[in-house]
Amino acid sequence: MISFENVTKTYPGEVDAVIDLTLEVAEGETISLLGTSGSGKTTTMKMVNRLVDPTCGRILVAGVDIMEQDPTVLRRSMGYAIQHIGLFPHMSVAENIGVVPNLLGWDRKRVDERVDTLLSMVGLEPGEFRDRMPSQLSGGQRQRIGVARALGADPPIILMDEPFGALDPITREELQNEFLELETEIRKTILFVTHDVFEAVKMGDRIALMDEGRLQQFATPRELVENPANEFVDQFLGQHRFQLSLLTRTVRTIVDEVADTDGQGPSQRPEVFIPGHSSLVAALDLFKTTGRETIPVYLRDKYRGTLSKSDLIKVISQILGDTGGGQ
Amino acid sequence: MNAIATFFNDFGHQMLISTQEHVILTVVAMLIATATAVPLGIILSRCRFKMVVSAVLGAVNIVQPIPSLALVAFTLALFIWLNNIIVAVHLPVIGMLPGLVALVAYALLPILRNTYTGVKQVDPTVIEVATGMGMTKRQILFSVELPLALPFIMAGIRIATVWTIGVATLVSLVGAGGLGDLVFKGLSNYRIALIFAGAAPAAALALLCDWVLGIVEKWLSPSGVQEPQSGGV
Numbered sequence: 001m002i003s004f005e006n007v008t009k010t011y012p013g014e015v016d017a018v019i020d021l022t023l024e025v026a027e028g029e030t031i032s033l034l035g036t037s038g039s040g041k042t043t044t045m046k047m048v049n050r051l052v053d054p055t056c057g058r059i060l061v062a063g064v065d066i067m068e069q070d071p072t073v074l075r076r077s078m079g080y081a082i083q084h085i086g087l088f089p090h091m092s093v094a095e096n097i098g099v100v101p102n103l104l105g106w107d108r109k110r111v112d113e114r115v116d117t118l119l120s121m122v123g124l125e126p127g128e129f130r131d132r133m134p135s136q137l138s139g140g141q142r143q144r145i146g147v148a149r150a151l152g153a154d155p156p157i158i159l160m161d162e163p164f165g166a167l168d169p170i171t172r173e174e175l176q177n178e179f180l181e182l183e184t185e186i187r188k189t190i191l192f193v194t195h196d197v198f199e200a201v202k203m204g205d206r207i208a209l210m211d212e213g214r215l216q217q218f219a220t221p222r223e224l225v226e227n228p229a230n231e232f233v234d235q236f237l238g239q240h241r242f243q244l245s246l247l248t249r250t251v252r253t254i255v256d257e258v259a260d261t262d263g264q265g266p267s268q269r270p271e272v273f274i275p276g277h278s279s280l281v282a283a284l285d286l287f288k289t290t291g292r293e294t295i296p297v298y299l300r301d302k303y304r305g306t307l308s309k310s311d312l313i314k315v316i317s318q319i320l321g322d323t324g325g326g327q
Numbered sequence: 328m329n330a331i332a333t334f335f336n337d338f339g340h341q342m343l344i345s346t347q348e349h350v351i352l353t354v355v356a357m358l359i360a361t362a363t364a365v366p367l368g369i370i371l372s373r374c375r376f377k378m379v380v381s382a383v384l385g386a387v388n389i390v391q392p393i394p395s396l397a398l399v400a401f402t403l404a405l406f407i408w409l410n411n412i413i414v415a416v417h418l419p420v421i422g423m424l425p426g427l428v429a430l431v432a433y434a435l436l437p438i439l440r441n442t443y444t445g446v447k448q449v450d451p452t453v454i455e456v457a458t459g460m461g462m463t464k465r466q467i468l469f470s471v472e473l474p475l476a477l478p479f480i481m482a483g484i485r486i487a488t489v490w491t492i493g494v495a496t497l498v499s500l501v502g503a504g505g506l507g508d509l510v511f512k513g514l515s516n517y518r519i520a521l522i523f524a525g526a527a528p529a530a531a532l533a534l535l536c537d538w539v540l541g542i543v544e545k546w547l548s549p550s551g552v553q554e555p556q557s558g559g560v
Contacts, residue, residue, distance in 0.1 A: 049459055075461030086456030090474045100460055149460075159459075 001027040001157065001189040002048060007057035009043055017043040019213040021057070027156075030183065030190040032204030034197060040213040041193050045159050048191060049075045061157065076100055079150030079158035079188075083165040085142050087134040093119070093145055094130045100152040118148040121182060140171040147179065151186070161193045176202055197240055201225075201247050209233055222248040245319045251283045252276035254315050255297045255305040273298045274307060283312055338524040341509065346528045348504035352423070352495045353532075356430035357488055364435050365480060368442025369468070384443070387436045395433065395494045402429040403501050426495075426503025433494050434487040441483025445476030478548035485540035492533040496525065
């Protein structure tokens with residue numbers, strides 16, 4: 001869907017922002033662009049909607065070189081959400097969300113319907129919020145509107161630059177979870193810029209870790225955590241290694257290792273179960289809240305085995321040993 | 328009661344004519360000044376060269392500290408000088424025109440400066456988002472920057488209007504008419520009532536315009552524009 005081919009961006013008289021970046025983003029995939037400030041992650045994202053033009057190399061979107069497209073047309077085909085939200089303060093919530101649909105010349109009725117759909121999607125009651133001004137919203141609500149606006153004209157690609165960065169931790173987590181849920185429904189190709197490794201792991205199907213303009217590793221969260229490509233990646237994950245392992249390893253991998261998958265489970269999914277793709281942390285949480293000793297694991301509707309608390313704890317302590325508790 | 332009746336009997340007609348002239352002077356001067364200063368302010372806000380910006384703002388600034396009375400005299404002198412050096416030009420040295428030129432020169436600065444500041448104060452992230460969403464430069468100007476700058480521009484117009492109403496009493500000196508006619512006539516004849524007949528409507532006019540334009544300004548500024556866009560909950 002989006003491919004970077006040997007893309008370099010240099011600013012005269014400054015350190016190169018992005019150096020020889022080659023990256024392929026598949027359709028429907030969420031890529032976390034991870035790095036510290038100055039790593040080139042934001043520049044990389046801004047090159048996709050041509051807020052920044054590459055110095056050399058090519059960027060293809062759906063197979064077409066973006067330099068051959070009219071920037072305004074290109075931009076209208078991509079959602080864009082940023083940390084500072086940038087809601088237009090003189091426009092109502094509905095007008096803000098309707099900006100791109102209006103630019104595309106949708107008729108009024110269609111825009112109105114779209115606005116209401118999107119407001120419901122981000123969990124805000126349309127009747128209550130449609131006519132509010134941005135100044136009448138809380139930080140979390142504004143950010144929801146920011147996300148809704150990025151989805152305005154239902155673009156196939158969404159660019160998000162630390163969209164939850166300015167929020168307090170609780171609201172932030174709430175919005176991350178809501179967005180993940182939303183994402184499974186809308187199936188967009190998403191570039192998600194963040195400096196927070198936990199957010200990157202949580203949001204991304206794959207993570208592109210950048211440093212000083214260079215791509216250090218491009219891999220799934222688990223691969224990144226378990227097989228760091230170089231010393232930088234290793235150091236970047238640093239003391240978070242153990243926690244990240246618990247987040248990136250799924251229950252399924254343990255069940256395959258320790259539990260007998262031959263055992264037939266109940267044909268109907270029981271009330272308490274662990275989805276196979278849950279993280280170890282989520283499983284631990286479930287053991288804690290239910291107080292059970294064993295919980296069945298399901299992958300979609302298929303029974304995959306039963307996880308016991310003791311097995312889980314054994315694996316966790318093993319990871320603790322592997323990741324070097326002394327770090 | 329009798330005194331008031333006599334006052335209006337004596338001066339009422341003249342007050343009406345002079346006020347009308349005064350209003351026309353003000354309105355025309357403000358229209359010209361706004362039509363010039365607003366586009367100029369926008370162009371200036373787009374200008375990349377700081378030198379040019381400070382040069383233009385500086386040039387307009389020079390006019391401001393000149394006492395209004397002197398400015399009227401300067402305009403007159405300028406007209407005479409232009410008539411002398413350019414043979415083909417015969418500018419009327421007396422009348423509406425030199426008066427208007429002085430008024431416009433005075434009204435330019437507040438509008439120009441406020442337009443410039445108004446456009447410049449728009450949050451750059453808002454502009455970037457607008458660009459990122461696919462608005463053209465023109466669309467950004469008309470549907471983002473100008474609406475957000477409007478309260479500033481209106482404030483400039485309001486200040487300029489009040490000044491212009493005041494200065495317009497002086498342009499009577501170059502024969503441009505207005506309420507100054509009554510004031511100066513009263514002054515030369517030692518007739519306090521006549522001075523009052525000129526000064527009172529001018530003051531009332533200034534207060535009225537300030538009030539009305541203040542309401543317009545408030546009405547034009549959408550709720551929330553002046554509030555900072557911070558991430559607070």
